[in-house]
Amino acid sequence: MDVLSILIDWSPYIIAGIAATLGLVLIALGIGVLLGLPMALGQVYGSRPVRWVIGIYVWFFRGLPILVLLFLFWFGIFPGLGLGDVPAFVVGAVVLGLRGAAYQSQIFRGAIQSISEGQMIAARSLGMSRSTAIRSVILPQAMRIALPGWSNEYPNMLTDSAVCYAIGVAELLTVTSRIVSQTYVTMPIFLAAAVIFIILNYGGLKLLHGLERRIEIPGFGSGAV
Amino acid sequence: MDQAVFIFDILLPALMQGLVITLQLIVFSAPFGLALGIGVATGRQYGGPILSRACKTFVLLIKGTPLLLLLFILYFGLPSIGITLSAFTASVIGFILCNGAYNSEYIRGALISVKDGQMIAAQALGMTRAQAIRNVIMPQALRRAIPGLSNEFIYLIKYSSLAYMITVVELSGAGKNVATKYFIYTETFMVVGIVYLVLVTITTVAVNILEKRVAVPGMSRTSAAQL
Amino acid sequence: MDRNDIVLRVEDIHKSFGDKEVLRGISFEVRRGETKVFIGPSGTGKSTLLRCINQLTIPDRGSVWLDGEEVTNSGARINYFRQKIGMVFQNYYLFDHLTAFKNVELALLRVRGMSKAEACEKALTELRQVGLEDWADHYPAELSGGQAQRVSIARALAMDPDVILFDEPTSALDPELTREVLEVMKRLAQQGMTMLVVTHEMGFARSVATEILFMENGVVAEQGTPDRLMHDPRFTRMKNFIGQFDSYWGD
Numbered sequence: 001m002d003v004l005s006i007l008i009d010w011s012p013y014i015i016a017g018i019a020a021t022l023g024l025v026l027i028a029l030g031i032g033v034l035l036g037l038p039m040a041l042g043q044v045y046g047s048r049p050v051r052w053v054i055g056i057y058v059w060f061f062r063g064l065p066i067l068v069l070l071f072l073f074w075f076g077i078f079p080g081l082g083l084g085d086v087p088a089f090v091v092g093a094v095v096l097g098l099r100g101a102a103y104q105s106q107i108f109r110g111a112i113q114s115i116s117e118g119q120m121i122a123a124r125s126l127g128m129s130r131s132t133a134i135r136s137v138i139l140p141q142a143m144r145i146a147l148p149g150w151s152n153e154y155p156n157m158l159t160d161s162a163v164c165y166a167i168g169v170a171e172l173l174t175v176t177s178r179i180v181s182q183t184y185v186t187m188p189i190f191l192a193a194a195v196i197f198i199i200l201n202y203g204g205l206k207l208l209h210g211l212e213r214r215i216e217i218p219g220f221g222s223g224a225v
Numbered sequence: 226m227d228q229a230v231f232i233f234d235i236l237l238p239a240l241m242q243g244l245v246i247t248l249q250l251i252v253f254s255a256p257f258g259l260a261l262g263i264g265v266a267t268g269r270q271y272g273g274p275i276l277s278r279a280c281k282t283f284v285l286l287i288k289g290t291p292l293l294l295l296l297f298i299l300y301f302g303l304p305s306i307g308i309t310l311s312a313f314t315a316s317v318i319g320f321i322l323c324n325g326a327y328n329s330e331y332i333r334g335a336l337i338s339v340k341d342g343q344m345i346a347a348q349a350l351g352m353t354r355a356q357a358i359r360n361v362i363m364p365q366a367l368r369r370a371i372p373g374l375s376n377e378f379i380y381l382i383k384y385s386s387l388a389y390m391i392t393v394v395e396l397s398g399a400g401k402n403v404a405t406k407y408f409i410y411t412e413t414f415m416v417v418g419i420v421y422l423v424l425v426t427i428t429t430v431a432v433n434i435l436e437k438r439v440a441v442p443g444m445s446r447t448s449a450a451q452l
Numbered sequence: 453m454d455r456n457d458i459v460l461r462v463e464d465i466h467k468s469f470g471d472k473e474v475l476r477g478i479s480f481e482v483r484r485g486e487t488k489v490f491i492g493p494s495g496t497g498k499s500t501l502l503r504c505i506n507q508l509t510i511p512d513r514g515s516v517w518l519d520g521e522e523v524t525n526s527g528a529r530i531n532y533f534r535q536k537i538g539m540v541f542q543n544y545y546l547f548d549h550l551t552a553f554k555n556v557e558l559a560l561l562r563v564r565g566m567s568k569a570e571a572c573e574k575a576l577t578e579l580r581q582v583g584l585e586d587w588a589d590h591y592p593a594e595l596s597g598g599q600a601q602r603v604s605i606a607r608a609l610a611m612d613p614d615v616i617l618f619d620e621p622t623s624a625l626d627p628e629l630t631r632e633v634l635e636v637m638k639r640l641a642q643q644g645m646t647m648l649v650v651t652h653e654m655g656f657a658r659s660v661a662t663e664i665l666f667m668e669n670g671v672v673a674e675q676g677t678p679d680r681l682m683h684d685p686r687f688t689r690m691k692n693f694i695g696q697f698d699s700y701w702g703d
Contacts, residue, residue, distance in 0.1 A: 340545075340548075342541065342543060342545035343545060343547060343548065345508055345541070345545060346539075346541065346545035346546070346547070346604075347547070347559075348508060348531075348534065349506060349508060349534055349538075349539040349541075350534065350535065350558075350559040350563060350607070350608075350611060351531040351532065351533075351534035351535035351559065351563045351611065352531065352559065352562065352563055353528075353531055356562055356563070360558060360562050361547050361549075361558075364549050365547075365548060365549045368549060441548065441549050441591050441593075442591040442593045442594050443548065443591060443592060443593020443594070444548050444549060444591075444593070
């Protein structure tokens with residue numbers, strides 16, 4: 001049986017696998033921003049205990065292999081909390097997200113710290129509160145500076161999402177190995193999967209770089225992190 | 226079963242065996258990953274159009290493909306075209322390719338950052354291009370690339386766990402086997418995680434020492450955020 | 453004059469960058485022990501000329517001869533000629549990752565293939581020659597501009613060159629540091645080193661140069677000994693140019 005007809009026969013599964021992969025990535029990136037940004041603010045502006053707790057969190061989630069984190073949450077923590085029925089997809093997305101938050105918080109932190117002190121002083125001199133100054137002066141600048149670094153989280157997240165294979169999430173790699181075990185056609189199917197991953201990877205990056213250009217401000221150096 | 230008995234009498238001895246395999250994976254992969262990174266970066270920066278293009282494509286393909294898929298290709302895929310590798314060998318080759326591709330990006334960035342005058346001065350003394358790259362450009366570039374390269378080394382430690390997915394029972398695999406046998410998951414994987422944290426932390430400290438020892442006044446490191 | 457005395461012969465060098473012709477036919481000969489000083493407005497190709505001599509820039513036309521052997525079109529042998537033609541750059545270009553001593557030693561080991569002991573002795577001798585043996589273990593970033601430039605002179609000297617090209621060696625230095633570098637160069641000239649110097653230091657040109665070549669628009673417009681240039685009324689263009697540096701020209 002030739003490769004093309006296999007791919008066509010299995011296309012509904014492949015498409016579902018791609019959707020699951022992208023779903024994992026998008027949800028995890030979302031969780032990463034929602035948690036990573038407050039964590040970054042906490043690390044820059046927070047009290048000592050707050051900084052300490054966030055530091056431990058970051059150290060833990062960046063120090064463990066994604067595979068071990070997935071095993072820990074899938075076999076250990078979720079069932080331990082009585083959440084044994086939560087689907088693998090959700091566990092995968094949550095773990096990728098929690099880990100992504102640790103990485104993203106450091107990107108945001110670097111960006112916030114790169115904003116010159118004069119910005120805060122100027123904002124306060126206008127009578128803004130500290131939190132208003134952060135929200136309306138510091139963050140809009142910091143987010144633009146963070147974007148190029150943040151964009152790189154996308155390919156990392158995409159390739160990491162494949163490890164969710166280990167807990168049985170029906171993402172693209174899982175679908176691929178299922179096709180291989182059913183058809184006994186190995187190399188061409190694996191290579192086709194690699195091509196799909198590469199397209200998703202660089203296609204997504206292109207979109208993100210387009211976004212970077214759209215929010216560019218003249219004379220405001222990006223990549224200054 | 227008493228938790229202490231489980232951890233000290235059952236888990237840790239099993240993990241030690243796995244740790245040995247993990248360390249072997251790293252020791253066999255890292256030097257070749259560095260060498261590959263240097264080669265690819267040099268080829269891309271100083272090679273002719275064809276070599277440069279080939280190096281660029283290599284990096285693009287490896288970075289675009291999940292490491293786990295790469296391991297599947299090496300271990301499950303290659304036999305179909307007549308190349309059968311042991312799981313350990315397939316893992317090491319996969320790690321070398323991946324580590325080398327990412328290393329090359331840091332080294333290339335560092336090569337670009339070395340000022341043009343260094344090459345000009347070396348050539349003015351009668352060095353060939355290759356001699357200038359080896360004696361003048363690369364020593365400077367590698368120093369500047371240390372933060373990036375050490376990040377990749379730390380990634381290598383962590384991603385070596387993926388070897389378990391192609392049946393190499395290394396640290397994570399050893400933990401998984403114990404956890405499944407005794408139905409003790411959270412504690413087991415926490416301990417496994419701590420072992421990785423120790424490895425990563427030791428590496429971080431060692432890299433800081435290395436960086437200080439090879440530091441040259443006035444040659445500040447490029448500001449790649451650490452880790 | 454004995455023709456064997458001619459160390460370096462430059463014939464009809466042309467060089468364009470894009471559609472700008474920087475060098476439009478430069479020819480001259482250098483005898484052993486001579487110091488030729490090139491002056492002229494910036495952008496007239498003086499630095500390009502030096503780089504064409506050791507082929508760091510490849511000229512479009514013309515040839516360069518060292519001791520009767522052709523340097524241009526010499527293929528891989530260019531690295532042999534570059535050992536024989538030393539060069540000192542405006543921004544020193546010391547190897548940033550090596551101490552002053554290792555900067556001098558590196559090419560002795562890797563290019564000339566000296567033994568470690570030989571290279572070490574030679575490097576120290578050259579550093580002593582420029583008065584920096586006490587600074588041997590310092591890195592470039594720890595040296596003043598004047599010291600760095602003297603190390604780069606030692607680095608060039610260590611190769612036992614037949615001729616050294618100086619490309620605006622003091623332009624990046626303030627006056628105090630300029631003097632210490634010029635003194636080293638003056639001593640080299642007195643010791644019989646053959647030198648080609650691109651500079652704006654008119655005092656140096658006048659007191660050290662065997663011949664001054666005034667370059668303008670890619671050609672040697674006027675040339676002669678410092679004395680002739682001072683007293684011969686025909687050299688008007690150079691005098692006008694030098695007028696801007698009057699304070700340096702006086703005794």
